[in-house]
Amino acid sequence: MEKYEISSLIDFMTILKKISSSSESFFFRGESEKYKTPLLASGYRKNKFPELLKEAKKEYFREVGYSLDSDSRENFIAYCQHHGLPTELIDVTENPLVALYFACESNRDSDGIVYVIKNDTHISDPLTSKLFDKEVDIISIKEEFDIASLSFQQSGGSYIKFQNTQFYNSMYEDFFSLLILEDINDNYSHLNSKLKLCKYILKAHRKGVLETIIHHRSNILKNKDNIYELMELLDKYSEKTEIDELEKFYSEFKSLKFTKEVKIYPDKNEKDPRYDLMSELRDNTPLILLFIMAYEIRDEKFPPFPKIIYKPSITFDRLKNQQALFIYQMSTDKYSILNPSDGDSGLNVAKEVIQQIDFDYEIIIKSKNQILNELDSIGINRKFIYPDSDNIAKYIKEKYRI
Template sequence: MERNIEINSIQDLITALDHFDSDDYYFRGEPSLHYSRIMSSAFRPYPLLFSSSEKKYIDYQEILDNYYLEIAHELLEIERDNFLHYSQHHGLPTPLVDITSNPLTALFFSCSSNFEENKSRVHLFQKNKFIDFSLFPKKEEMNLNNFFLDNEFTLQVFRKISDLSEDIKKQLLYECAQNLNPIKVGGKSLTDTKYIGIDPTPTLGYILKAIFQNETSSADDFYNKFTEIFSEHFDYDFKYNQKREKFRNALFIKEGKCFFELHSDKYSSDKLALIIIFLINEQSKNMVDDFQERVMLPDKYAQLEDSYNVVFPPIVMHPSVKFERMKSQEGTFLFQLAHFNGNTRSYIGFSKIKSDITFIINDKKEIFKALNRIGINQKTIFPDHDNIATYLKVKHLMK
């Protein structure tokens, strides 16, 4: 469960960090309490230039492609290799979310703008929950549409989930299941009792409903109950497939045909990771059902703002080189997944980004001034000529 901690000064933040190892967390500062959820810049609605009320979602991939055409000839090879990260730091919308290993950097970002509000947030994310896709070569395949197919992205997610600790996997299972709870979400396929034991979705719905009708005290408690009932209805296969000349990981309805399989050059066997992959895909199917029910709504912005989101292990995306701003900010990136509407570039929904701890920042104006006094300001966070000039102007105007 997410914890909220009130922070009234820099010293409060330092004291709060004394209770756990800050090296184990990433941080993100946000300058408002009114942001409903953490969202990458690519998936936010933007107000139209000549309209006071209308908003539009940007085709970020088209803008990235055009940006590359304009500037690629001037870039170093290392900048081209890290073009998504490079674009993020130059203000283009991307699926990346800025995070940092430095809590004071995050505090600066939460306090350095939006001064009409005097409260803000710093989000904390446990590093050991992240799966690392920095070296994955086909980033265009990283979306929720392609998930659960026999492709490299799904296989790598399976392997990386397998590498997580048992406790984190159990918590991830629990959160996926809560997001699918048929008592709350009411997905038609999940609650269709006619096909229990025949089709995987209603069979899963039956299992979840049986568990959620009673209180579950913890992720451990849920895991024990879930896996016991799950094994009564589903079976696994981890063996070498002679026909494909690869190892096969598969899920079955008992006495039925395989409905999911992954093929790999290396043997791997992790039942819990395979179940989590299954539950992620069921959430993605629920997202499509949710979208189809909302498709007649006139306000596309509200439609996406309230849409069903998929619980997915957070993805970290380190660049192969740190650009100047990244060094000063101790920054890296979280990658958010989208589900596109068929073959179009319009969105149905996204992977959910949820912090483990939130610092609620009070009196951020005074904290902003205090940060400046200890040398954490626009000049040190953004060490380029334009920002140094802006800092000198702001310093002159600061009361």
């Protein structure tokens, strides 16, 4: 992550020119001050119980739903965000000048921040960003993993049930592509999601702790021998980080009975015409299993997971002018880390953890008033950002100081 500091629009444009020379595209997020936790959805800032977000959204719909058109109903979470109800969404923009305006708009005596986030939606990899345009597709991701987690835990890790959502289909294709690319390019595996998942799991695992992946003894007994074998392998490679060590771990992981005997539903491999093309590449089950293990392993951090980019079909004038879209920020319950001496104590202690949104550049904004005047001179101002009658009136009031 690189950090810059600016005090004029020219400074900002110079930095944009520098970072855009990399031929990558970005999303931008402007925040009016440096918060302890940057890039945090409004629904997580004060709320210690994220499940309340769903109830608040339901109540809001009961109050206003009757008056909405079909687009607003189908993308109601975007409507909630637009009208100030806390949600799991983070506003971002494809226009850096809009982000700069938001960084300067309020808290004029504090430095603002523009965060620059890589747009990697075009890269076919399980952990790169996924783009969706329907609310049902993003909301179903959390439900998908709740069901997958429950089936995985209750079966002692021998069965994983998915709902065959768009997200699952996308992940399946990306894991399959990963295997193909690895076969074509030996160096590709050094950068891909497989090793990131292995590294995360091995770092989180505590040697000698049986309940690392499956959290209850009663469920462990359902698949006891296979889980013991898995724990021995995790103990063997615990906290290994070198590429060759991670590759060895994955090679042995594929050969475990725990891995070979797991059943995944729906099993898309059996229906895939590519299934028998190459015997070594036909089965992405070990990768999907790693993904679930990372999601379930005891840790205090959110597991490796793609950014969920939401670009709804609904178009408010404000969204259009701001070139706005959203990051849907995931959260999940993570069971507390145990030490071998803990025994059964604490087995049911879970903590809500929130997905961290990584950024590539941080631009600190000084001289906010000057920059706002410079933005105004090129048409980036309140009446452009908020094109409604009240805000246009406020813009004119501020302009004439009346």
